[in-house]
Amino acid sequence: MFDLKDVSKTFTLHNQGAAVIEVLSEANMTVAPGECVALTGASGSGKSTLMRMLYGNYRAQSGVVSVAGVDLVQAAPREIIRLRREVLGYVSQFLRVVPRVPTLDVVAEPLLALGVPAEDARDQAATLLARLNIPKTLWDLSPTTFSGGEQQRVNIARGFIHPFPALLLDEPTASLDATNRNVVLELIADAKVRGTAIIGIFHDEAARDQVCDRQIDVTGFSPGCAA
């Protein structure tokens, strides 16, 4: 489902004396359907950078970043838009929403974008919000004023409402209490059973050990280490 071949990434900071930061070089990895793989490595080693490249958010200098057969390095914008709508989900660390939109609609949105009827989409959103213990009294409010943990659970609900075949998770259990952390781990386990290919960053080691089948240390992709 995910397939990286000889991927390199550098940042050129034009307004800081054209400084060049080399983050990844010749990265190779493959993740199959039903597999959950953790990215590990010290702070600054490039975990988030790699994940953003897998979402098509950062563009690679060279190599192939293939997700469900689409090479994100070469793909036209509309191919990436379609991939994100139908195939590739992403639970980022921070929630970014249009102010004023009620939480229920924020969560239902990925289904609405796929053409699911509004009532059906909202029902599914309600089910997921209830499972993630977001009080019903908050559903009609915009999540912009929610607590950190509540926003994170709204973000998770958005990422799991459509059964994406490929899923990226950036710290999905950080800042959650034990009960909600377990709900998220269940959601991940369920997705794996459905055949979802998952790549995640987990600082929570116990969570990582519980749901991940493998770990990939990103340090191995840093320019000095390239084999």
Place this chain on the structure above:
Amino acid sequence: MTDTALLSVRGVTKRYGAHIGCADVSFDLYPGEVMGIVGESGSGKSTLLNCMAGHLEPDAGAVVFDTAVDGPRDTLLMSEPERRMLSRTDWAFVHQHARDGLRMGVSAGGNVGERLMAVGARHYGDIRGSAIDWLGRVEINEARVDDRPTTFSGGMQQRLQIARNLVTGPRLVFMDEPTGGLDVSVQARLLDMIRSLVRDMGLSAIIVTHDLAVVRLLADRLMVMKSGHVVEAGLTDQVLDDPKHAYTQLLVSSILQV
């Protein structure tokens, strides 16, 4: 995925004497896509938008639109009546200042109804019914249907302008700073509305703005202009999070957080 672009812009160039308005702009827009155009003041955003929408005649280039009836046609080669019909049916243009896009001496209902009449609607009851329906969609109370827009707030005027533009079911909407000049909470409401309408009606849109937060929330794709030239283009989040061009990096870093 359809392979026919809704709008193909090729080499569009507009000079004001020796001064460049916009130069050699090309891109394809596909059905359902929303594209943002950002850049500093004077970079040529409005010039480009007006060239595409048929308000300005470019010095060079082609603006090919996939018409409902005849398929792809270069709108710059159309006759004036043909182009006028296009701008009443398949196209819509939302001005920055609502008063430029509204008839201030005509009631709110009349402003919406007039667009329908321009494309041949004749039955008074139907026209008024649609007008009231559209006022509701843009959250203007039905009780205001007979009031003139001069009695509306800036945000309401802008919503009325959107209703007037969308009532005929266009496929492509051009917007020049649609939330400019409105206060922040009114902007948020308008953004939410534009987003829902775009999704529910399957519209394509080109939105000119200087506000990167607006673009982040509304646009799938982004084009960055400087001195009349497109310096960078791509998915909105690619361009904002991983900008390649020095000017884009400066633009993004001069905003605190978007």
